[in-house]
Amino acid sequence: MPLRQAATVMLVRDAPEPDSEGRRLEVLMVRRNLNSDFVGGAFVFPGGSVDPLDGGAEAEAACVGRSDAEASTLLGVESGGLAYWVAALRETFEEAGLLLAERPGGPPLLAGEPEEEARFVAERAKVNAGTRRFLDLCRDEGLLLQVGQVHYFAHWIAPRGTPRRFDTRFFVAAAPPGQQAAHDAGETIADTWISPHRALEGHRNGVFELIFPTIRNLQAIGRFSTAGALLETAESASRSVPTIEPRVVADGNGVRILLPGDEGYDEVAGARPPDGPGEFNDAIRSISEAANQEGGPTDGGVSVPRGGAGAGPT
Numbered sequence: 001m002p003l004r005q006a007a008t009v010m011l012v013r014d015a016p017e018p019d020s021e022g023r024r025l026e027v028l029m030v031r032r033n034l035n036s037d038f039v040g041g042a043f044v045f046p047g048g049s050v051d052p053l054d055g056g057a058e059a060e061a062a063c064v065g066r067s068d069a070e071a072s073t074l075l076g077v078e079s080g081g082l083a084y085w086v087a088a089l090r091e092t093f094e095e096a097g098l099l100l101a102e103r104p105g106g107p108p109l110l111a112g113e114p115e116e117e118a119r120f121v122a123e124r125a126k127v128n129a130g131t132r133r134f135l136d137l138c139r140d141e142g143l144l145l146q147v148g149q150v151h152y153f154a155h156w157i158a159p160r161g162t163p164r165r166f167d168t169r170f171f172v173a174a175a176p177p178g179q180q181a182a183h184d185a186g187e188t189i190a191d192t193w194i195s196p197h198r199a200l201e202g203h204r205n206g207v208f209e210l211i212f213p214t215i216r217n218l219q220a221i222g223r224f225s226t227a228g229a230l231l232e233t234a235e236s237a238s239r240s241v242p243t244i245e246p247r248v249v250a251d252g253n254g255v256r257i258l259l260p261g262d263e264g265y266d267e268v269a270g271a272r273p274p275d276g277p278g279e280f281n282d283a284i285r286s287i288s289e290a291a292n293q294e295g296g297p298t299d300g301g302v303s304v305p306r307g308g309a310g311a312g313p314t
Contacts, residue, residue: 002165003166006167007047007169007170008044010153011173012173012174012227013227019195022225023195023226025222025230028045029044031189036187045214046092046094046188050084053133054084062135062143063082074238084171089150094124094128097179097181097183100150101146102146146173151173151235152234153170156216156245159248160247212257245260
């Protein structure tokens, strides 16, 4: 299957009060529609496919803090890198109603002005429906997307042989102050601010469904106690983000998911994917459960009992 380019963003903030271990970090998560073909009901970060309309000269004009050349260098692509940042912010607006943008010289955006908020609710519906280009909205409203404050964090590619393959760039950014998240009641049916540790615990307890790459990124950001500490590290590390492409191999116990650096990773070309959406989703859930054992990431890949099959991030 050809790779589909995608972008997703982890919006973070500090909770008003620390937890019992002094951690304040929270991340915004949205819940996928229960009728989604791919793991309906799972909690994910806002994101989706990169659209051709997310790039071009209009993207450069609508963004501040990062040029297309700079974005492309960070991502390791020849050109068009800025489209990933635009896609991540567009999807955040579509799915969660948050807009990481500013009107130069103006007051904070969507911070309680009723007329403005009503106008952007209507504009969001048009962007979601595909009748309004996101970059045209930014131009007409005189907005500049704050891409310089959105830091490249992770790069996941779905394994070869899976039914749908996404090449996904993960970003992290501070939540826009004063704005209130609101799921779109279409692709997403709920939104929540939650600490990475509570999300992972909820998944282990069977009440908060997560998928493999989401788990790994929650484990990564969960090492930080505050949003500021995470963002400072993410900014400095954004030039050395490794590509993670899981590989699937059958072993004596069933199916094994190998990550770069695991023994045998370089010798594995792939494996036969699950047959049909139901088996595919069951495989994803099995892999995700194995990846989120108490104590954090396991070493040497993730094993799934026989009867499940492997698939990677989308």
